[in-house]
Amino acid sequence: MKTPTSLFNFVASDYAAEFSKNDFVVVKNGVSEEFLDYIDARIEASMRAGDISRSKRRLKHEFLFDFPDEERLVAELVETVGELTGLPADELIVSERHLKVYRQDAPQNPPPHKDRRGTQLAIGFCVDVAPDSRLILYPYHQRSENKFDSYDDFLASLSEAERPENALRDIDPLVIDTRRGDFIAFEGSTIWHERTNAAGSKLLYLKMNALGLDPLGENLPGLPLKTQRRLRDLGDAAWRAA
Numbered sequence: 001m002k003t004p005t006s007l008f009n010f011v012a013s014d015y016a017a018e019f020s021k022n023d024f025v026v027v028k029n030g031v032s033e034e035f036l037d038y039i040d041a042r043i044e045a046s047m048r049a050g051d052i053s054r055s056k057r058r059l060k061h062e063f064l065f066d067f068p069d070e071e072r073l074v075a076e077l078v079e080t081v082g083e084l085t086g087l088p089a090d091e092l093i094v095s096e097r098h099l100k101v102y103r104q105d106a107p108q109n110p111p112p113h114k115d116r117r118g119t120q121l122a123i124g125f126c127v128d129v130a131p132d133s134r135l136i137l138y139p140y141h142q143r144s145e146n147k148f149d150s151y152d153d154f155l156a157s158l159s160e161a162e163r164p165e166n167a168l169r170d171i172d173p174l175v176i177d178t179r180r181g182d183f184i185a186f187e188g189s190t191i192w193h194e195r196t197n198a199a200g201s202k203l204l205y206l207k208m209n210a211l212g213l214d215p216l217g218e219n220l221p222g223l224p225l226k227t228q229r230r231l232r233d234l235g236d237a238a239w240r241a242a
């Protein structure tokens with residue numbers, strides 16, 4: 001499997017003002033061709049391995065994504081996401097890295113959800129999106145944080161009036177057409193969101209935070225960069241003392 005030379009096709013600072021204003025951004029064709037090819041190959045290999053989905057909603061198959069083992073790509077990821085979102089790049093960690101393949105029988109209009117607390121940011125890479133499928137976002141309403149490690153626990157904590165089917169009843173969501181190569185970033189633990197008509201769609205999502213949360217133990221070995229740097233400095237000191 002060929003390691004990509006870069007992940008992204010865009011300059012993060014060009015989109016930072018938009019993210020700061022809306023708490024989400026979609027960059028058309030923001031994912032590099034080489035990274036898309038890499039994700040394609042990983043999906044192909046993963047479909048033969050086991051599904052790791054923990055969700056009770058049974059919308060999609062999920063597979064752990066093997067992020068390329070290259071320091072420069074890990075650095076490109078956190079530096080781009082940091083610059084885009086204003087979160088400190090050297091504190092970012094990856095709390096989930098899942099390939100998502102929506103089931104053929106996925107419901108067409110599932111109710112929206114919020115991601116677990118470790119998903120301060122949901123970062124999506126669109127690989128193959130069914131023609132009628134849309135990303136639904138509610139960035140401007142009902143922004144309380146899911147403080148739990150699962151959506152089910154969060155949902156159980158809500159009053160009847162706070163449940164999405166009631167709280168969002170009179171609010172029109174943003175309906176976003178995302179296609180292969182598009183890059184998505186949004187604040188996943190506070191924005192109600194979902195994908196409609198998703199059957200057969202394939203995406204990679206990296207869930208990230210600067211809160212030190214790694215509930216599934218999926219963080220990349222090189223993160224956070226701050227710790228990595230400290231370890232390197234300690235190593236140098238030990239080396240000089242020897």
Ligand SMILES: O=C(O)CCC(=O)C(=O)O
Nearest residue numbers: 115124135194195203205
């Ligand atoms: O399919 C999408 O773009 C959204 C996926 C999502 O919300 C999730 O996996 O938590």
Ligand SMILES: [Fe+2]
Nearest residue numbers: 114115188193
């Ligand atoms: Fe989500």
